[in-house]
Structure formats: structure tokens, C-alpha cells
Amino acid sequence: MSKLFQNYKRLDIEFVKAKGSYLIDSQGKKYLDFSSGIGVTNLGFHAEVKNALERQVGEIWHTPNLYQNSLQEEVADQLIGDYDYLAFFCNSGTEANEAAIKLARKATGKQEIIAFVNSFHGRTFGSMSATGQDKIKEGFGDLLPHFNYAIYNNFNSVKELVTQETAAVMLELVQGESGVLPAEPSFVRKLATYCRERGILLIVDEVQTGMGRTGQFYAFEHYGIVPDIVTLAKGLANGVPAGAMLGKSHLGIAFNYGSHGSTFGGNKLAMAAASVSIAIMKKNGFLDIVQKHSRILLEELKKALANKNSVVEIRGLGYMLGIETTGDLIKLVEKAREKGLIVLTAGMNVIRLLPPITLTKEEIQLAVSILKEIFD
Template structure:
């Protein structure tokens, strides 16, 4: 009998080896990975990351945040470039959102955060309170006070919730867990402007959309906005546990000595992986090739699956693609797995594809052949 809490619905197979974009289970069966963990191994099982981490392991893998950490400075520089932001490193997406919520409250001296129905920001109390899904929150009351949930892509509903206590609005640019729903560009631009007019901070949760996933390093670049705070995790260290909260320099007065911290966050091993990930993404032509291949995945999916009676919509941004379907999701995931393809679900009725962003057109063809068979 398992000695683990049964808080995950686990498949009976176990992956024991990985190579590039493929996984191998303990029976030696090979799978094409169109999940990247859950949007984590964005570069697949990458030799350069492996080499870098092995090299760092030989030097030193942990130092406390009481000493200089040039790798944190290096990764912050690669993330921020010429923009006027500062970074804080932690261990996960939820932690990066906790940091964002704490910073927003302390800087503004206000308590309230507006997020969105159907959003997902993580499982800790702050992040869960920001998550607009009762099924995630049920049984864990009391949640943090001060959170309310606007309708996604509806500016009027945000306006209705704004008060003189509003510190920040927090949003995903594609609701990933909530069903792969992209935000409208006009909505996001108007929201950003509204926040500026009302002196409300805009927090963008890029935990799933960031690090090349949507075709740009950060999704907000495609929306032509500059959030006051944005958060990262998942793909940043390609599978090693990391989170980052990036905030405008003007907010730094609220995060002085002793205001916030972490034991493990930003350790050298994880940061060495992040540095290598960001170098690969900055290489000339890398992101344009991601964009081209993601477009190919979308167009080929529309062509091959779009006309099926059990598929009602195909939507997403870059390599975060959702196929809305009337088919049973668990059975669909299982049928794909039986045919050697690993996929995910999102929301109530969406199959979610999160392949490594380095996936090739021929691997996309291979995945779509399986999906055609499964959906037929």
C-alpha cells in the first residue's frame, strides 16, 4: 500500500529515462512528450543544461542568500535586460505569486487584489486565494481576505470591483489550467491603461506562459504592455525547481532587508540551469523558429482535427495549445498514451498540448497522426 497522500491522480506507468523530446517508461516503451512535464522542460531533456548543471555540481550547489550570488545577478540580467526591473528568486510558481502579492500589498499599503474567474495561480494560501476556482479552494477556508474575481476579458467587470483598497490586478495572459483561454489584446491594453490611471499595480502571472512558451520570452511582449510585476517558474530552469518575481525598481522600497526571503530560492545549481536556458533562448533565430513551428502546430491541428464533430475549438498562443472537445478527457489522454504520445488536459473539456518548444515539424506530424486516430 502506498505511503503517499493520494492527492494526485497518477497513471500506473513510471518514466525512468528521457532523451531529447522522448520519455521511456520502466517497461522500455518510448513516448513522444507533448506535455514537457507540465510546461516545464521547454527545451526537452537538453544536453547543454545537463552539462552546465554537472559543471556547477562539481563547484558548489548551495549557498545561503546571506552571501553574494553572481549567478542570480547573471540570470536577473538575462531576464531583465535594459528594462527597469529587479528580481527575487524562489522555488516555484506559487511562491513567486506569494512574493508578488506581498510586494503589491506592502508597496501600496492597500489590501485588495482583483484576479479573474477560472484563473490559476498556485496552491499556497495567497496564490490559492488569488485563484478564481472554487474547486481549488473548497475545504481550505478561511482564505486570505481581500481577493475578488472579475470576468476574464471583460474590462467593465474589473471596473466594478475596483475600490480605494485595490492594490493590484493579477492575471494570466493565457489562462492555462483554466482551459487554455488567451486574453484579448485590446482587453489587456485597456486593463494596463486603467491600472495606470487608477494607480493600481498590474501583476502578470507568466508561470506557464513565460520562457518562450508562447513564442516570445514573455507573453506580455506580444501584448505591448509592461507589467509592474511579473512572475516566472516552470520553464525557467527547464525542470529544476525555480520561481522568480520580477518587479519594477520603484517597488524596491517595500522589499528592503528582512522583508521577504527563502532558504533554497535562487540556489546555484538551479540558477546555472536557468542561465543556460536563457542563453539558448537568446540565440539568434531561436524564438523565430519557435514561432514558426508553433504556427505549424496550430494550422496543422486546425486542418487535421478542426473539422471533427467532437472538436469545438482549437485555441492558444505559441506552444500552449488547447483542443476543446466533447470526448472524455481521461480516456483521450490514455488513448494517446497507449499510442506513445503524452498530452495534458485543462479545465473541463480541453486537451492541452505543451510540447517542448524545440519540437520539430516531423514530431508535430507524428503527434497529430496519433491525435487524429484518437479523436476519430
């Protein structure tokens, strides 16, 4: 009998080895991983990340944030590039979103935050309060006040909620957990303009969409906007726990000495993994190949599943794809796993695909053939 809380529904499979895009279980069976550990190992199990961790653990693996940390400065510089941001490091997406909420409130002196129905921002009380899904909140009592929820891709629904006390609007550019629903470009651009004109901070949650997942380094680059605050995690350190919040430099005064912190945030091991992961993604031509191959995956899926009665729609952005189906979701996922393909679910009726962004054409063809088989 397990000594663990039963808050996870665990399958009777344990992965004990991994290489590239593949996982190997304790029985020696090999699987093509189209989940990336829920969007985490964006580069697959990459040798350069492994080597960076081994080098760092041979030197020093932790120092507190009472001292200088050149690795944090290095990763901050890589993340910021030509943008006018400052970075704060933490350990997860929910922590990054918590920091964003705190920064928005403290910087503006206002408390109201507009999020969206069916959004997901995390499971701490602040990030859970921003989440627009009741099932995430059930049983935990009163949440934080001053959060309201607009309708995704509906600009007027945002305007109707804005008051003099609105500090920020917080959104995902692809709602992942609720069904892989991309934001419409015209909606995003209109929202960004409106927020800028009204002095409302725009927070973009890139926990799942960032780090090359959509074919751009940040998903907001598809939309031609620059948010005031960006949150990152998942693929940031390619499987080592790491999160980050980027905020416009003029907001820096709000996070003054002692205002916020994280004991493990910016840990040496996490930063070593993050630095090499970002360097790989920013190599000349890397993201061009990601965009090209992700388009091939989408095209091949649409071709292979075009005549399947139970397939309603295939949608997404880059390597963040959803197959909406009227079929039995649990059975479909189980059949894929039996054939050696690991996939995820989203919402009530969507197979979610989050493969490594380093997929080869051969791996794409293998996954498509398995998905075609299970829908047959």
C-alpha cells in the first residue's frame, strides 16, 4: 500500500530510463513521448543538458539568494534578450504566477485582476484564484477576492469587467488544460492596446507556451505584442524544477529589498540546465526547424485523421496540439500507450500532444501512424 497521498491517479507504469524523445519503463518497453512530462522536457532527454547538470553538481549545487549568482544573471540575460525586462527566479509555474500577481498589485496599488473562464494558472491560493475552472477550486474554502473572469477571445467581456481598481489582465495565449484553445490574434492585439491605453498591466502566462513550445521562443511573439509581465516554467530548465517571472524594468521598484523571495529560486542546478537549454533553442536556425516540423506534424495529422468520424477538430500552435474527439478519451490514450506512444488529455474530450520540439521527421511519422491506428 502506498504511503503517498492519493491526489494523483497513477498508472501502473514506471519510467526508469530515457534518451532523446523516448522513455523506457521498468519492464524494458520503449515509448515515444508525446507528453514531454506535461510540456517540460521540451528538448527531450538531451545529452547537453545532462552534461551541464553533471558539471554543475561537481562544483556546487546550491547557494542562497544572499549572495551573487552569476548563473542567474546569465539566464536572465538569455531570457530577456532585447526586451526591457527584469527577471525573478522561482521553482514552478504556479510560483511564477504568484509572483506576477503580487508584482501587479504592488506596482499599481490596485487589487482587481481579470482572468478568463477555463484558464489555468496554478494551485496555490493566488494562482488558483486566477484560474477560471471551478473543479480546481472545489473543497478549499474561500479563495482570494478581487478576481473576475472574462470570456476567452471576447474583447467586450473584458471591457465590461474593467474598473478604476483593475490592476492587470492575465491570460494564456493557448489555453492548454481546458482543451488546447489558441487565442485569436485580433483579440490579443486589441486587448494589448486597450491595456496599454488604460494603464492596466498585461500578464501573459507562458508556463506551457514558452521556451520554444509554439515555434517561437515566446508565444507572444506570434501576436506582435510585448506583455508587461511574462511567467515561465515547465521547459525552462528541461525537466529540472525552475520558474521565472519577467517584468518590465520600470516595475522593478515594486519588488524592492525584502518584498518577495524564494529559497530555492534560481538554484545552481536549475540555472545550469536552463542556460544550456536556452542556448540550444537560440542556436541559429533551431526554431525555424521547430516551426517547419511542427507544421508537418499538423498537416500529417489532419491528413491521417481527415475521415475519422470521431475526430471533431485538430487545433493548436506549434508543438502544442489538441485532437478534439467524440471517442472514449481514456481508451484512446490507453490504446496509444499500448502501441508505444505517450499522449495526454485536456478538458473533457481532447487528446493533447506536447512532444519534444526536437522531433525528427521519422518520429513524426511514427506518432501519426499510431494515432491513425487508434482512431481506426
